[in-house]
Amino acid sequence: MRKAEEQAGPTGHGESCSDFHAAIELIGRRWNGVILQRLFDGPHRFGELRDRIPRITDAMLSQRLKEFEAAGIVERIVTVGRPVEIRYQLTDIGTRLAPVFDAVESWGAAWSAGRPAN
Numbered sequence: 001m002r003k004a005e006e007q008a009g010p011t012g013h014g015e016s017c018s019d020f021h022a023a024i025e026l027i028g029r030r031w032n033g034v035i036l037q038r039l040f041d042g043p044h045r046f047g048e049l050r051d052r053i054p055r056i057t058d059a060m061l062s063q064r065l066k067e068f069e070a071a072g073i074v075e076r077i078v079t080v081g082r083p084v085e086i087r088y089q090l091t092d093i094g095t096r097l098a099p100v101f102d103a104v105e106s107w108g109a110a111w112s113a114g115r116p117a118n
Helices: 005-008 017-028 032-039 046-052 059-071 098-116
Strands: 074-079 085-088
Touching: 032 046, 032 059, 032 098, 046 059, 046 074, 046 085, 059 074, 059 085
Parallel strands: none
Antiparallel strands: 074 085
């Protein structure tokens, strides 16, 4: 492979390999995809998210939401009142992941339809 092709990456767009790697590591971690899919529907309370994601533990959901907050993908909204209500919603950069997930879903359906049956 030529040096210019190596720097450009597989898509030829010249993305930074470290940026790509960090993004894939974040969205590809266990549970992260399904959490983000649920948040594409709009803000959710912790319990609503937990109830919509079978088999996720409270500790795991809490950890993943904190990671998303630290990465600037999810924000925690606290409504003052009685009772206090906490909701999680995607930030602007988080909502920009929707077309990425749409593309992966489309690719997954095409891949699944085209693979040999076992």
